[in-house]
Amino acid sequence: RIMRPDDANIAGNVHGGTILKMIEEAGAIISTRHCNSQAEEPCVAALARVERTDFLSPMCIGEVANVSAEITYTSRHSVEVQVNVMSENILTGAKKLTNKATLWYVPLSLKNVNKVLEVPPIQYTRKEQEDEGKKRYEEQKLDRLETKQRNGDVIFPIINPEPHTVGYSQSSLIHLVGPSDCTLLGFVHGGVTMKLMDEVAGIVAARHCKTNIVTASVDAINFHEKIKKGCVITISGRMTFTSNKSMEIEVFVDADPFVDEPRERYRAVSAFFTYVSLSKEGKPLPVPQLLTETEDEKRRFEEGKGRYLQTKAKRQAQMQQAAQQ
């Protein structure tokens, strides 16, 4: 689909959240179709997890986004989908790979939303494909268990914060979940949540560095809990770490089923977004250092630094590998 002015920021770069939403829609369609192909009963695929995603090149207003999706692994109760996004400038014909993402879906029965159905197995052309898929499946399962720990955290508001402190840029957004945000089951599309998360992360980043910013990557996101139509969701973001040219923002989504539900507010999703600051010519700019004040802020900064260095090391290893081939 063609990128419109509302899909983009003032500098004309398409919001990462718009791309994440398209990716998730493609993933939801292909996995719902697959899970209904040998259906015991009709079902809808619900997003369980998105693997770490890099935004390889910014997309602009007027470009066409081509999204392609493929099922790459199935376990008994989950589907792995690989989605590629290409941006195409239809005036020059130039095409670029914008994004590669891996998503995990779980089929939920249309009749009973708490029932997880079985997934029809796919055929692999080579045995290694199945083995590699199984390895990815086990890894993400482990990671999902770990992130459950992080969920207790709350963002406290700060009065009259100093520039470049954590409190200065932290931001919250509330959203009333409407019908067009939801699947046939009446739960929020994972892509809608990711779009709102990117919006908050982008506001945090822009408040911190007061320049044009774009999403560089998103850490793995786990969707622990479904969010129902009619909920109010609060999406909160705070900066956790800055390197010379990047900012890491932690984003939480809390759901408040405030009408005719006995349930308390709960943490539905959390994730780390990485942003970079761009000059008018599209070159990366240095980022003001984040000033940490409390012990918690200092600890989170160090943890962010750890993630940053790990990612950097991984990327260098990949580049060396690629160079040797």
Add this chain to the structure above:
Amino acid sequence: RIMRPDDANIAGNVHGGTILKMIEEAGAIISTRHCNSQAEEPCVAALARVERTDFLSPMCIGEVANVSAEITYTSRHSVEVQVNVMSENILTGAKKLTNKATLWYVPLSLKNVNKVLEVPPIQYTRKEQEDEGKKRYEEQKLDRLETKQRNGDVIFPIINPEPHTVGYSQSSLIHLVGPSDCTLLGFVHGGVTMKLMDEVAGIVAARHCKTNIVTASVDAINFHEKIKKGCVITISGRMTFTSNKSMEIEVFVDADPFVDEPRERYRAVSAFFTYVSLSKEGKPLPVPQLLTETEDEKRRFEEGKGRYLQTKAKRQAQMQQAAQQ
């Protein structure tokens, strides 16, 4: 236009904010057209004020909204527009008056946004029309000056609030101003702002009483300051007063021109919304009393009570007048 699921809450009642947005679009069209009819130079009419508005009957999904607008007074630099909204059930043919609103617009030059142009005078069929219009003009001018006082107020967040206190239901929403929110001048449409204000007020009301709620009326809203494309706006709402069957919510809009602008965050708009709680059959329900804690909350409650009694007295006087005629 036909009301869609996205225009309404879960109970199927169209959001007051959707109606306010349609009203403002109609007002902006008719006054921009009028101000350009004898144009010294091209201009766009900017919303300066909306008079107190009652929602006479709720509109539902599938109904058609008919909006009609008429210019009723012109001063040297402003235009008064009267807008009526009728809801029509196209299945039964039933029509109801949903809303009557009075809006004030000011023509701003397209070449120089800080230049207010002159308004071509309209012709009155009777001299009294002009005199009454002038009286309304003077009254609103006075009122606009008064509300400038209220602007310093800030909403402080409360941690772990008790149910039915002010802190329990207060809510904030942030919104990044995109191109489709804006006029040709690059400033936010007044109607877009009002829709977001109603959204926040509705969330405050629903959090307080945890039932289906609808907008009953909106106090006069003054638009002191323009909001530019690319700003982040924070819309905050807190409950100020409850009667047996209604809730008054104060809403603030603060604009933060956070990219390439030297300006500080500023208060752009503020207003009072009144909500009622409805049963599944659409009957008004009793509202839990607001628990006030601080001196400021108690003072605001008393002020709200004053506005409530004043409105009630005015309405009774009108009904007696109508009965006598």
Add this chain to the structure above:
Amino acid sequence: RIMRPDDANIAGNVHGGTILKMIEEAGAIISTRHCNSQAEEPCVAALARVERTDFLSPMCIGEVANVSAEITYTSRHSVEVQVNVMSENILTGAKKLTNKATLWYVPLSLKNVNKVLEVPPIQYTRKEQEDEGKKRYEEQKLDRLETKQRNGDVIFPIINPEPHTVGYSQSSLIHLVGPSDCTLLGFVHGGVTMKLMDEVAGIVAARHCKTNIVTASVDAINFHEKIKKGCVITISGRMTFTSNKSMEIEVFVDADPFVDEPRERYRAVSAFFTYVSLSKEGKPLPVPQLLTETEDEKRRFEEGKGRYLQTKAKRQAQMQQAAQQ
């Protein structure tokens, strides 16, 4: 309503699809209202067909679209609606006729969606009006039967196509049908479908000629099959013919009711769109000739040429007639 940046392409010209959507909404309102005026039972008018439509002059961002609709003929089970769209520049006051369209609607019962209700007859001021209407009715009925043949066609993707071949510009878009796309009956609004069709046709045209393009006309569109909420629709477009200054694009809509429906994917709609290429000054530009490779492509090119010459002849006949009067 005022045209916004999101309604337009990069050059500021409003998408033909936005206009088609407004036309259809106006048609749906007036015909639903009419069919319920002497109601046996409540019904919703569903779009069955849109007659060939010319876009007489492009509309721009900031202009106001005035849409007016009138019922011009009723058969036992269908309503003919004539819709006119005027664009108004509210700064200069200039008005232009943008579009004239004829639409056919059929009333479907709200209680039983497969039941077509009877249409209350309208009064004609002159006998000839009824006769002409009847003639139009018979003609479109015949034409609808014929187009049913074309439905089996499928668009195959081509790898590494040469510029200006059919495969080079062909494009597909998938869309998950959400609640705000649908009528009270839970079926997609015809206008929503037409907007998506125009979007795909526009991408095909831009890929072919790599310039600013606008919709010049749309051939008659028949809506053979309803599309239900929750379906995935695939909209595919391929170029069929080029003249010196125009491109004809064939667009198919296939619906895939992939959840809780035993049904196969089916062809729901198809149509021909004609586009022209415009210079920066808004003048028509020459169009690169379409390179046809397969027998089917050559045949379709010849058929497109036939339609082009027929339309041209018809227009010349009308102009001569107009000149003689």
